[in-house]
Amino acid sequence: MVKKQKRARLIYNPTSGQEIMKKNVAEVLNVLEGFGYETSAFQTTPEKDSAKKEAERAALAGFDLVIAAGGDGTINEVVNGIAPLKKRPKMAIIPTGTTNDYARALKVPRGNPVEAAKLIGKNQLIKMDIGQAYEDTYFINIAAAGSFTELTYSVPSQLKTMFGYLAYLVKGVELLPQVSKVPVRITHDNGVFEGDVSMIFTALTNSVGGFEQIAPDAKLDDGKFTLILVKTANLIEILHLIRLVLDGGKHINDRRVEYIKTSYIEIEPKSDKRMMINLDGEYGGDAPITLKNLKNHITFFANTDEISDDALVWSQEELALEAIAQKFAHEVEELKPEIEE
Structure with a gap:
């Protein structure tokens, strides 16, 4: 049986944080490849909704993971790209902005793209709540x-x-x-x-x-x-x-x-x-x-070891069991074509 390789799409803002991401793209891709992801990158442009459109495209193309690298604005755009979809990939963030509020909440290393990428290897997940303001705005x-x-x-x-x-x-x-x-x-x-x-x-x-x-x-x-x-x-x-x-x-x-x-x-x-x-x-x-x-709308990679238990409804044990269940379901999906044959 040939196991289907997971795919990740890195969407990064080249101008965020004094272009720190631009200097670290190759190493970040290498880290993700080491975690078993076939990884590709997209550099955002000044065009309106550049990150949003690419996130939607990647989700519809069946990518398992979308990584938003930039400030909170880039993360917001990527979320807006995948939030309306029925089937949503997991998300990770590489914070390179000035405030990085979302990274603080998820305890993701700030100002060091490679360390932030390494967090994905811990496979610690949180089903995050997302706000919806209008029919198509999150x-x-x-x-x-x-x-x-x-x-x-x-x-x-x-x-x-x-x-x-x-x-x-x-x-x-x-x-x-x-x-x-x-x-x-x-x-x-x-x-x-x-x-x-x-x-x-x-x-x-x-x-x-x-x-x-x-x-x-x-x-x-x-x-x-x-x-x-x-x-x-x-x-x-x-x-x-x-x-x-x-x-x-x-x-x-x-x-x-x-x-x-x-x-x-x-x-x-x-x-x-x-x-x-x-x-x-x-x-x-x-x-x-x-x-x-929108309760538990998008699953994010996070550093749950450092997040206070008071900030989560789910315990870390429950989150670990959920991750195992999701992995099992994913493997069953991969077996379906072979079973049908």
């Missing part, structure tokens, strides 16, 4: 709205590339006096919130902008968003909330914050003012909008 980490969030749009893209979240932070402090509250109606699993907010923040992981305390108890695979509503626009109170975030995530119990776990969110503005939605750090459309949590 996000991996955050969805946000409100005047507090809209300040980030004024950060020049060059500064974002060079300084990552630090650029947002500096610009945000500079513009904090302009924060205002807007009236909204938000429907979620537990009921309805109606009132004025300066920020609506929805998280899928506990890592946001390099901080791991904004949604400190977020789970990666429970089918729930962490919804945070900031009910103040007072500068002193906002600065106090920021201090509470840095002090172990104590903001979640503050009276000026609504902290909710929910599988879906409907956001409706209650004024004529435009409300822009930020998806994974980029403009993603306007409210009204419904956000759905």
Whole structure:
């Protein structure tokens, strides 16, 4: 019996992280070949949705694994390419961006493409939740709205590339006096919130902008968003909330914050003012909008040895058994043609 070889497609952003990936492609391919994958690479282009289109093509071509190498934006694009499909390949990430929130959540080595690729050999998997914002738009980490969030749009893209979240932070402090509250109606699993907010923040992981305390108890695979509503626009109170975030995530119990776990969110503005939605750090459309949590939608390679048990619903033992079951099912699929003959 000739065993079918697994195939992997590396989709990498050549300009991310001072072109670090470009310098390491050959070695990364060699690592993946060593793990039994017939591996090929695709270099993204400035064309719109370049990574997304290639991810969809690779998935439809039957690749077993798609690796996204770049910043969180590249990972978002690749996810958007495979998330709508019924049969989705496994995913891995090689983080080379500035913030790398998703890599922090999955405990993937940052700034070292070869070490990140080696993680695949551990064969540790997590069925990750993915957010759906519109019929054909998905996000991996955050969805946000409100005047507090809209300040980030004024950060020049060059500064974002060079300084990552630090650029947002500096610009945000500079513009904090302009924060205002807007009236909204938000429907979620537990009921309805109606009132004025300066920020609506929805998280899928506990890592946001390099901080791991904004949604400190977020789970990666429970089918729930962490919804945070900031009910103040007072500068002193906002600065106090920021201090509470840095002090172990104590903001979640503050009276000026609504902290909710929910599988879906409907956001409706209650004024004529435009409300822009930020998806994974980029403009993603306007409210009204419904956000759905797609539970366990894409299987990612991760370093589960370093991920806190509190961040997962599935135990590491269950994940290991699931990996064995998937391998068995894959081998049965490979045997089918021979059985039918």
